[in-house]
Each structure stands twice: as C-alpha cells, then as structure tokens.
Amino acid sequence: MSTSRLRRLNPPGLHPVSAYHHVAEVQGGRTIYISGQIALAPDGSLVGEGDFMAQARQVFRNLEAALAAVGADFGDVVKLTLFFTDRTDLAAFRQVRGEFIHPEQLPAMSAVQVAGLVQDDLLLELEAVAVVAD
Template sequence: MKTIINTPNAPAPIGPYNQAVLSGNTLYISGQIAFDPKTNELVLDSIAAETTRVMENLKAVLAAANMTFENVVKSTIFISDMNQFGEINSVYGTYFNTETAPARETVEVANLPKFVNVEISMIAVK
C-alpha cells in the first residue's frame, strides 16, 4: 500500500508524479528543484541560494510525512556543472549531522528540468 504525500509548502509537481510516496515506513521523495512554493518562481540568484531552496523544499516534504533529515537514508544529487560541487556540498552539509548523514551519490548531467543547476531526491525511513 502506498500513501501519496503532497504539501503546499513545497512546489507542486510539474508532471505526472507526486512530491513523495510513502510505502510502509519508506518515503520516496521526487527530485526537487529551486521553485519557491510561495511565488512559483525559480530561485537562481546563486548556487548557494538555489541549493538552499532545494533543501528547504525537501525539508517541507519530509515534514509533511512527519520526518526530518535524520530519517534520510539515501540522497541523489544531480548537478549541471561539477565545478559547483563544493558550494552545493557546503549548503547540503548544513542540513545533516556528519555522523548520521545518509548515503549519497552526486552526478553531473547535461541538463535538468527548467535548466536549473541542481536537483536532489531522497529516500527516508521512519
């Protein structure tokens, strides 16, 4: 059985998917980009601001499922320019305790939705 998780505190899906799906105790969060859910505008002022918006969107989806970043067991980061990895990683790291941080991969890709610079998806477990 699956439960659909959607919150107005994160951007609405722009296609045939949901923000997240809870199956048993496992939450699968769709990739988030830097849409501000209040304005529906992309936050692209800097890679740090863009990454912060992505992480805040993920935080909102986790909260809608009564979870936090401590529940995250796996992250996938897609970036359009590996030269921005350091800045993205610095922002990302502020959301986790180093000792309990999730498994993760970071992949450079040719393009991302809306031609943003970073997209992050997560898996969390209660």
C-alpha cells in the same frame, strides 16, 4: 528514526570518505521516496538564478517541507541523489548540505553530472529516500 533501527557506516575494504556514508542499513519502518526537488519557491518562482548556493538552499528547504509532511526530518534520510550541471559545484553543495544535515547523519549519496535539467536555469535537482519508524 531510532538510531537502533538505522545504521550508517563506512566499512573496511571501501575507500574512506567523510562527505557521505557508503552504507545506510535500515531495519523496519516506513520508506518514503521524495521526488527530485528543484529551486522553486512555494509560489513557483525560481530562487537564485545563476547562484548555485541559493538554489541548493531552496532545494533543501523544499526537501525539508516534503519530509515534514510525512513526519520525517533530515535525520531520517538514508539516501540522496544529486543531479547537477557542473561538478565544480560539488563543494558548494556539501557546504549547503552541512547547514541542513548533521555530519554524523550523512546519508548514502550519489552525485551525477547532467547536461541539463527540466528548466535551463536550474543548476541542481535533489531526490531523497527516508525511513521513518512505524
């Protein structure tokens, strides 16, 4: 998306952050909602049993494929919502996210610790909202 149509900012008056942006402002474009992605390979098998970083990488690969299907990429993502079972994994999540999303393009983000996900062996689920230029 054109940077003139998407503005990410951390406004004065809110606590400073470097791991995400407080605000993603979009003017125009198509809004894309991507369902929560989990660590399943294209054949349906679990990737990285018990390994948070391996699961996170697969989740981002799945998200990348979903974005590509609509002509988008990680630069178009304006909001991520992370559901994870252990908040001590947040630093590992940020490390893996950095492999896929440039620090200047970090979207708005929410992270929610949950008691469990749809399968007991899943450690995270990630959903996204993206905006693609018309």
